[in-house]
Amino acid sequence: MIYGYIRVSSTDQNEDRQRLALLAAGVPSDSQYMDKLSGKNFERPAYKRMLRRLRAGDLLYILSIDRLGRNYSEVLEQWRVLTKEKGVDIVVLDMPLLDTRRGKDLMGTFIADLVLQILSFVAQNERENIRKRQAEGIAAAKARGVRFGRPSQALPDNFYLIHKAWREKSITLPQAARACEMPIGTFYAKARKLEELSSMIRSSKRLSSERG
Incomplete structure (x- = not known):
């Protein structure tokens, strides 16, 4: 199954750019989950619903790493939960290096982990x-x-x-x-x-x- 996650920081912000990007990537509208909340933590209802639904082998798209969250340690922890515990692949559309379907060898994993840590730090x-x-x-x-x-x-x-x-x-x-x-x-x-x-x-x- 293919899923997409959208986050905007407030009810005043428009999510259309993220929705269009996910649609262009092939994510159906009914498989897109959206929260209008701050990225400071993962206490978000739509994200939790999506997490319960995800299964091993599923594919999750997000537009950018800061849409997942802005707390450095929590983003890294959720990435681990998704990829290691859930067995889900993740694609960050604006950062091709963050595509867990590719480079599953040691070097590819190292590069992806390094990029993830840098981007998560920058977001926070x-x-x-x-x-x-x-x-x-x-x-x-x-x-x-x-x-x-x-x-x-x-x-x-x-x-x-x-x-x-x-x-x-x-x-x-x-x-x-x-x-x-x-x-x-x-x-x-x-x-x-x-x-x-x-x-x-x-x-x-x-x-x-x-x-x-």
């Missing part, structure tokens, strides 16, 4: 960096007397990486907006706000350093 590290930047931004804004009202819509998990790639001209504005599943105007407006906030933080740190 980015999640922690996002939280740190958000906390610093809020602290800096409060220090300047900014008052916070109704919170704005949360940024998608990949926003900071996509924003960086856009500013480095690795991708175009339409490509960046599409990758974040936003209208172009929304992406641009949020990018400007992020840059203004980053500038405020840098200025605050510079003034503190000069005064010290």
